[in-house]
Amino acid sequence: MSADNNEVLISVKDLCKHYNMGAIKALDGITTDIRKGEVLVIIGPSGSGKSTFLRSLNLLERPTSGTITFEGIDITSPSTDINKLRQKMGMVFQHFNLFPHLSIIENMTLAPTKLLKMSKEDAEKKARELLAKVALEDRAKAYPSQLSGGQKQRIAIVRALCMSPDVLLFDEPTSALDPEMVGEVLDVMKDLAKSGMTMAVVTHEMGFAREVATRVIFMDDGKIIEEGTPDEIFTNPTNERLKTFLAKVL
């Protein structure tokens, strides 16, 4: 894929996350690069550390050791202003985490107006454009509790986009959805991928991984077991553990 030639956006070196003084190794020496424009899909059995890995990328989990470099800045260093960097790393959660006390448009404009100092008009204009892209412009004044799960997740995605991030992190974005709503969220993510957005996605949607990913990582026991193009991972898996996993989920 062409993404291979692009510059490295996030560089992860020997990342470890230990609990109970090292008795539990949620992450055990992860090293990988995420390049601009890449759609990285992380798969693996539950408890394999894939969510922990994704959440480490914007320091929602503090790694025990190892470094993460984002746009040339070591974000694990104590002197780094992580809040500034998080503005450029959007995140979408399994449970949407929309702010229930704010309307949809307020959910989307809160961060841009407070953090990027955008004017209310500009922020709302941008928010409405994004809402139109996910076909929810008529729900701008609604509150999160009035929306379906699929709609909430689409809003969560555009809320992250309002900050114009350089990368979007997806933590099992469709796992909490009713089956008939999974498609609408995946469609939005596919459009994003086509537009060249850099994405790191933890998911159980193998169809999505196969179709959209530029690279797939298979994790187990806190380690990267296998890494490659969707073809290499899904069509010709060589690793035994990967084969067992795929046999269960496909």
Place this chain on the structure above:
Amino acid sequence: MINMLSAGSRICLALPTWAQKIHDDFVLNFVNEDRYMYLVKGLLMTLEITFLAVILGVILGVIAAIIRSTHDKTIKDMRPGFGKVLLKILNIITNVYLTVIRGTPVVVQLMITYYIIFASSTNQVLVAVLAFGFNSGAYVAEIIRSGIMSIDNGQFEAGRSLGFNYIQTMVYIIIPQAFKNVLPALANEFIVLIKETSVSGYVGIMDLTRGGDVIRSRTFSAFMPLLAVAGIYLIIVIFFSKLVSVLERRLRNSER
């Protein structure tokens, strides 16, 4: 005086004796020498002290709640340094404040504030506002803290993931939701405070209770003034309870 007596005896002809007694009692306690003004002025004083104390209490309570919950939530993951030491010290101060205030009677706190801390001050209202405000703050703190703790951690992570720092996440995302969740408990605290200010008389403030008591000491009749005082408290408490339930319904509707 003569006029009034003759007026009384004229009505005497029309009323049975028990009603006449109540009438006389009423005139004696509230009408004569405009004694009802003790109650009116006392009520205004009670409301003034309560409102100002509630504002102070909520401000103190929110600050104390933020310190306590920040400490409980983040101290384990904090890197050693100035921030961690500062947070620990603030947490200790807050804990001492909460323990002392909640462990001693409000009337003792009021007297300590008036006779010791502000012994040179003649502004009794200010003293009462400070004493009741600090007292209420301790209870509000625990109410707000339970509200903060009840908010799903995902809300917090969503705020942080957008780039808000800890305080901004608290102010824009967590506190508004926590506030809504604890509104009934906060309103209850306000209602409790209205009644608690009835000990203001201990430091010579003419609040509602003291007003009734003054009438009693002038007329040597306890029945009317004390029942009137109780009735006024009751009406005010019912009024504010209603107001709060309306407000609560409004807030809930905003999410539907």
